[in-house]
Amino acid sequence: MSLTLSLVAPASFTAPDLLNQAAEALAELDIGVRFPPRLQVRCRYLAGDVAHRLALLQAAYADPDTDAVWAVRGGYGCAHLATEIDWSRLPPKPLIGYSDLSVLLSQCQRHGLPAIHGPVMKEGLKLVAEDPTVCAASRRDLEALKGLLRGAVPASVALTAITARPEHRSSGPLVGGNLAVLASLAGTPLAFRAPPGAIVILEDVGEPYYRLERDLWQLAYSGALDAASAVCLGTFEGCEPYADLRLETLFETWLTPRGIPLFSGLPIGHGRDNLPWRYGATASIIDSRLHFSA
Incomplete structure (x- = not known):
């Protein structure tokens, strides 16, 4: 059974062509990603100003047809949003990411919301890396991510x-x-x-x-x-x-x-x-x- 995840860009800007390539690679693992209109509106090195990034994050949580909210990358900027989010109004939909997302993951835990520390969406590019060991590791970790979203318990x-x-x-x-x-x-x-x-x-x-x-x-x-x-x-x-x-x-x-x-x-x-x-x-x-x- 395939998964569909809402994409968000709560931190730094990413070249759109890289995200498109990652999405194509992820589709081979039955991981579908939903690009919102105007995912990024570049503001300095950020994917948008605070209002833009916050609005897209809230919209991703509100989408009833996706299984989780997935950050396209980390970098810098998540702390800007964490103080503005009305955490009590967010549904229990998992947020996925790491690195700069550590800010938001920690706040999810504090407010009783599910979160997963794991690969960001852009790392789907590893699936088509030249190094076969990188490809294999990425496939393993992304399959494990799918398992977590379906309720599996990872091996020790x-x-x-x-x-x-x-x-x-x-x-x-x-x-x-x-x-x-x-x-x-x-x-x-x-x-x-x-x-x-x-x-x-x-x-x-x-x-x-x-x-x-x-x-x-x-x-x-x-x-x-x-x-x-x-x-x-x-x-x-x-x-x-x-x-x-x-x-x-x-x-x-x-x-x-x-x-x-x-x-x-x-x-x-x-x-x-x-x-x-x-x-x-x-x-x-x-x-x-x-x-x-x-």
Whole structure:
């Protein structure tokens, strides 16, 4: 059975020809996408001014003939909308995306609305990439996205314990997203705070290690992670290392004094792999495996 998803552009502008190519590739997986009139009206590097992007987001939620609301890409701009949305009037239709969408996913969780941290629509282009491993990974992740929308429970994923004890067990809401985006919300009405017992997933792209440390410090000292039962690292694609500093050491420095167990190894982020997951759904860590729930 095919799916039809409403497209929204809540953040940065994307070349229309790329979106058309992605739509053609997605159709091969029985994923239909609905382009609204004037999806993008370019405003600087954004897909439109706040009023335009907000109106299209609200229209996508209101469309009774689509299964979910799907962001064409991230970039920058979602925070502009999050303070303007009347969350109480949105129907329980899943919002799909990641990266800058972390702002909106977090707010969906806060307001009891379904959301999925997963590939954006533009990543349908990976289905026709020259590298066959990229094509295969994209097909797997998009099929998993279809499964989530149909109520499937993903298979568990192996983790690498960095500071956690072998017997560590925890259970709680699965939240998080892009480290730089979440850190940028500190001190605003949209500030991210992990719910009690939460398992927090963090990923990022293109940030040198000193910026990752700055953002992690900001999250840690804002209290955003105080109630977390664990932090799990996804991929940090294209993040420039410093000398021989290990990424895990950077996170240990600020999480270990707070008693937050650290894991790595999740195939989630801006790289080849981007496994989708239900934002805010209960998950558990048992024997260094992340187990999802419906």
